[in-house]
Amino acid sequence: MLEVTGLTTKYGAISALRDASLTVGAGEVVGLIGPNGAGKTTLLGSIAGLLPIDSGTIRFDGNDITSGAPEKILRAGLSLVPEHRRIFADMTVEENLKIGGVTRSGAERAELLDEMAELFPVLRDKWDTPAGYMSGGEAQQLAIARALMSKPKLIMMDEPSLGLAPILVDLVFELIDTLRAQGRTILVVEQNATRMLRAADRAYVLRSGEVVATGTGAELLDRSDLFDTFVGG
Amino acid sequence: MTELLQNLIDGLGRGSIYALLALGVAVVFGIMHLLNFAHGELITIPGYLTYWAFNQGWNWWTVVPLIIVSAVLSSLLIERVAFSRVRGASDFTLLLTSFGVHFIVAAGFLLYVSASVKPYPRPGWFADTIAVGSLNIEIFDLAVIVVTIIVLAGTTWLLQRTMFGLALRAAASDFDTARLMGVKSDSVIRGAFALSGFLAGIAGVFWIMREGQVTPTAGINPMLQGVLAALIGGLGSLRGAVLGGLVLGLAEVLLRSWLPVGIQNLTTGFVFVMIALLFIFRPGGLLSVPQVERV
Amino acid sequence: MFPNLKRDVGFPVIGSFVLFLALFGGGLIYQTILSNGSAERLVTTMLIDAIIVIGIQIYIGNTGILSFGHIGFGAIAGYVFAVYAISPEEKLKRIPTAPFGLTDTQVSPGLAILIAVVVTLVFAVIVGIGLARSGAQSGSVAATVITLALLFVTHEVAKSWPELTGGNRGGISFAIGESLEGRALILVVLFASMLIARLYGQSRSGRLAIAAREDSLAARAMGVNPLVQQMAALLLSVVIVSVGSSLRVWQIGSILPDRFFFDYAMLTLVMLIVGGRNSVTGAVLGVAVMTGARELARRLGQDGFEVFGLGLDEAPLDWVFRENLNSVVLGLAMVGFMIWRPTGILEDWEFDQWLYRRFGRGTQTEPGRLAELDDVPAATFEASGVSVAFGGFKALTNAGMTAESGEVVGIIGPNGAGKTTFVNVITGMVEPTDGAFSIDGVDLTGSASHELSRSGLVRTFQNLRLFGALTVRENVEIAALVAKEHRTERTLRDVDSLLAEAGLWEHRDRRARELDYGNSRRLELARAAAMAPSFMLLDEPTSGMSDSESLTMIEQVRHMAATVGAGVIVIDHDLGFITGISDRIYVLDQGQVIAEGTPDEVQANARVQAAYLGSAADR
Known part of the structure; x- marks a missing residue:
């Protein structure tokens, strides 16, 4: 479904990604x-069109989306839940969700709003509150719901458990499981490596801008040499 | 008491025009961090069209829509020709670009029309007043206030209830994330300029009526009042812009009536001093938007 | 005050002198070729503009804060100079009821310039405090609006206080007693301005201001207080702008509110931007380039499509080459440079530093490794x-x-x-x-x-x-x-x-x-x-x-x-x-x-x- 080949990205002189490649198949949960x-x-920012790419190609559903504008890539069916959630703090929960569904027709949007209210009961209770007043866990759910509002074929999440209390981290991973059960395709960036490997079908290990290992979650969990990669060394 | 009420109404009338101008400035500032020094051109250009139209035998019924439409189109045109090329540039570049645009438009009229004042007739009811008790309210002030209330209500509805309004607010608070949601950057920026042009057009109708004439530099004053009002209210805040406009209008009128006769013509100077004091005690403006310093 | 005397004082002196000669020499050549009064006036105007633009460069270039207000400071200085320098007889005609008994006062032009500088500095301190309070830093929008407001206040006051300023129509025109015929004073001031601007840029204060311009947060983390350095740059630049503005009033022989308003602010800013706002060399180059471009446009506007006798008789481009074309040229130059080269022609290239690197520095050898301190101070x-x-x-x-x-x-x-x-x-x-x-x-x-x-x-x-x-x-x-x-x-x-x-x-x-x-x-x-x-x-x-x-x-x-x-x-x-x-x-x-x-x-x-x-x- 998603096919990234030889991606290299630089910030000024800094090489942030070197020749990184990965694939995500339909219905898979892939960890990064x-x-x-x-x-x-x-890597996620480059796929979503937020960051300029120096070389490499990104194909999605057979189409080349390399260096497309973010709004075009979203329309191709790829949605990103950005790092730090980036919810619109001054807007209500409902308004945040509506913006997530900006590419959908009015009727479809209304349907999706109902769907989200059902999937995320927390949001229903805060429907008309400005999103800035929500706790970290609620905001993370809103960010994910907002991304789902565009009916993406593939949803990318950047550090969804960042800054959350352990119980909320559990909630995030439960949510990933729920979405998987719905047959959605997910690419997740996580620094909580063990949890991620347990939740993912497959995973890639990135270090210093390069993919250094890949395999199923279970395979990677068994590789003791990677312990150092997670913790450093 | 009567005099105070009278002044309040005058000030509100004046302030309403400033509020519309400031709101237009704030909408564009919110979306692309551009403080538009060319905002006054959205009054200069329709002003010249007004002069032209009256020479062609038009009347105010047809000129009013002309002013509004031409303000919107000018706003879009300026965005297309100049501002779209400096999107994302430094604030320094954005400021100077808009200043340059102001200058090109002003110099263009100087070059192709003339430096002299071009007059046109004010509407017949311009100086009429109606008596309410002991008050003499100018119909003009009344019209400004009523129209402004309607336009502000409409703008609020647009921003709160329509998808375009939501997209605009989302893009103003976090442009990249709004794009990630599928908000088209071109459309939302053009939309902001159209809205800004529309608001300037409404303000322009009254401004142009009141002036009764147009010169190449006619845009400087409305630009300055709009920019200052937006700043008084707190840059980036739409509500602040409206509030800033009203405060500025009231301050002008009240000061003029309180200052001793000899120095009344220095009112503007005193208003500026008051603004300076406001900034010394409240650097972010009345409704300041907190600035987060990113490391 | 200067980290390296040869680099930061010696070469800037030489460089400024060469630059000064180039600008003045270029003007002289032009004026000799054309040998008429208008060419001479043009060159004089250029030299005075250069002083003012260099003054503005000290502030904008070193702090990165866009200021329209320097022309407002210029207006204050210009009026103070005029009111003090004009003869009482002339004042009786124009401003017979001037406040503070100014109608009867007369001082020599030199002293009038000094008074103008001091008065303007007082205003600069007040505005500087306001700028600091507004959190001014490189590219700061609020700061720019404050300076713009200053420009308007001075214009407004000049227009609506005719007892002091002669107002909008009459203005004050003079006989100061001696008109500014010789250029000696202008030349001295111009050279001094160039030198001061360069020395400031190389000085400790200038370097710290530039650091804050580049990255305010990092500068503060290096112990720099940007507000202090910005104030220093502001005061120095206002001194030069004040002197330049006084000379401008003196040379023109009259002052009107519009002389120090939008048009002049625009002209000086374009001159600064085109050459490169972060460089004194750039400012000087910009003055020369824009003076030339405007003069060309003015001539094209006057004579149709014909310059110096060359051109077409039946002007096909008559609709372009009209009077006031030079104003449009200014606007186009501004927008064009902002779109295609916002840092100007020279960016931050300085002639004297180029000279220093090429001829002054000599060969350098890499120093040896540093020893670790034996005696570490406890903390x-x-x-x-x-x-x-x-x-x-x-x-x-x-x-x-x-x-x-x-x-x-x-x-x-x-x-x-x-x-x-x-x-x-x-x-x-x-x-x-x-x-x-x-x-x-x-x-x-x-x-x-x-x-x-x-x-x-x-x-x-x-x-x-x-x-x-x-x-x-x-x-x-x-x-x-x-x-x-x-x-x-x-x-x-x-x-x-x-x-x-x-x-x-x-x-x-x-x-x-x-x-x-x-x-x-x-x-x-x-x-x-x-x-x-x-x-x-x-x-x-x-x-x-x-x-x-x-x-x-x-x-x-x-x-x-x-x-x-x-x-x-x-x-x-x-x-x-x-x-x-x-x-x-x-x-x-x-x-x-x-x-x-x-x-x-x-x-x-x-x-x-x-x-x-x-x-x-x-x-």
Whole structure:
């Protein structure tokens, strides 16, 4: 479904990604793990069209979407839940969700709003509150719901458990399981490596901008040499 | 008491025009961090069209829509020709670009029309007043206030209830994330300029009526009042812009009536001093938007 | 005041003189070829414009703050000059009821200029305080509007106070007694302005202002107080603008409110922008180019499509070449340069610095390695009970740590553990809800960034904050300049030696933004070391580095710290790097310190493993 080949991205002189490649098949949950600064966020940002790409190609559903504008890539069916959630704090929960469905028709949007209210009961209770007043866990759910409002074929999440209390981290991973059960395709960046490997069908390990390992979650969990990669060394 | 009420109404009338101008400035500032020094051209250009139209035998019924439409189109045109090329540039570049646009338009009229004042007739009812108790209310002020209330209500509805309004607000608060949601950057920026042009057009109708004439530099004053009002209210805040406009109008009128006769013509100077004091005590403006310093 | 006399005084004197000769000589040649009165006037006008533009350059170029207000200051100076310099007989005709008994006053033009400068400076101080309060920094929008407002106030007052100014129609025209016929005074002032502008740019104050222009946050972290430097630049530039404006009034022989308003503000700004606002050479070039372009446009406008006798008789482009074309040219130049080359023709290229690099510097040899200090001055950093809550969210709870000089202390924790918040507290970016931190018992809680670094706690940034347009060497030099003033009790290291130490000697003349990642990190380290800090606070120094780069970084950090006798507090997510570099480690999780000890102790700690790997314990 998603096919990234030889992606290289630079910030000025800094190489953030070096020749990174990955694929995501339909219905898969794929994890992207590695230490801070490994280039995980850069990789998602490059796929979503937020960051300029120096070389490499990104194909989605058979179409070349390399260096497309973010709004075009979203329309192709790829949605990103950005790092730090980036919800629109001054707007209500409902308005945030509506913006998520900006590409959908009015009727479809109304349907999707109902769907989200059902999937995320927390949001229903805060429907008309400005999103800035929500707790971290609620905001994360809103960010995910907002991304789902565009009916994406593939949803990318950047550090969904970042800054959340352990119980909320559990909730995020439960949510990923729920979405998987619905048959959705998900690419998740996580620094909580063990949890991610348990939740993912497959995973890639990124270090210093390069993919250093790949395999099923279970395979990677068994590789003791990767312990150092997660913790450093 | 009567005098105070009278002044309040005058000030509100004046302030309403400023509020519309400031709101237009704030909408564009919110979306692309551009403080538009060319905002006054959205009054200069329709002003010249007004002069032209009256020479062609038009009347105010036809000129009013002309002013509004031409303000919207000018706003879109200026965005297309100049501002779309400096999107995302530094604030320094954006400021100077808009200043340059102002200058090109003004110099263009100087070059192709003339430096001299071009007059046109004010509407017949311009100086009429109606008596309410002991008050003499100018119909003009009344019209400004009523129209402004309607336009502000409409704008609020647009921003709160329509998808375009939501997209505009989302893009103003976080442009990249709004794009990630599928908001088209071109459309939303053009929409903002159209809205800004529309608001300037409404303000322009009254401004142009009141002036009764147009010159190449006619845009400077409305631009300055709009920009200052937006700043008084707090840059980036739409509500602040409206509030800033009203405060500025009231301050002008009240000061003029309170200052001793000899120095009344220095009113503007005193208004500026008051604004300076406001900034010294409240640097972000009345409704300041908190600035987060990113490391 | 000047780090290097030859580079910062000698060559600027020579360079300014050559530049001065070039501008004046060019004018003379033009005027000789045409040999008529209007050409002569044009050249005189150009020379005076140059003074004013150079004055504006001192402010805009060095601070990065766009100002329209300098022409407003010019108006104040112009009127003060006029009111004092005109003969009482003339004043009786124009402004017979001038306040403060000014109608009967007369002073010599020279003294009038002096009075104009002093009065304008008073206004400049007031406006400067307003700018500082508005949080002015490079590119600041609010600051620009304040300066614009000043331009309007002066214009408004000039128009509506006819008792003093002669108002909008009459103005004041003069016979000052002696008209400004000879150019000697203009030439002297012009050369002096060029020289002052260049010397200021090279001086300590100018360099610190430029650092703040490039990156206000990083400058403050290097102990620079941008507001002080901005005020200095403002006052100096206002002095030159005031003198220039007085000369302008004197030369024209009259003053009207519109002479110092939008059009002139636009003209001077375009001249500055076109040449390159960050360079005095650029300002001078811009004056020459725009004077020429406008004159050409004016002639085209007057004579149709014909210049100097060349051209078409039946002007097919008559609709373009009309009167006032030169105003349009100004506007087009402004917008065009903003779109295609916002930094101007020369960017920040200075003629005298080019001369210096080519002829003045001679060959340089790389200095030898620095020895580590034997005798490290003792210092203690202590933070205790630090808590931070954002709304209801507790980012930090009762966090504390100590560090001694000569020691490397690591702070580590997973994302969201509170590391960044802790850094923000001890760098003065976030005020803690509770708790305090100090160096040697001196409480630093709540100090501004620049005070912290002057007190000896110098930081680096996770996202690299270098002064991008400045050279590698200048980056370090700025820190050294501050250290010389505020860190005198410590061993100050020579800039070149630190550069060599960081392995940046061969890159010393490159712009900092051209460096690759590893070198940028090393430059930040060298810059911090040049502050002669008691403690260096390194925020994620290896983020984005490869393993081997991280490993070499360990040695470099330890050695660099030892050469200036600093303790190191290093925050990183990378346990391998932290255990490799640190003598002691604090582990943060969920906003609390959950472990403290030597690297071995910490690694063996079950709680640490759990926090770090999610649930590594049951792996």
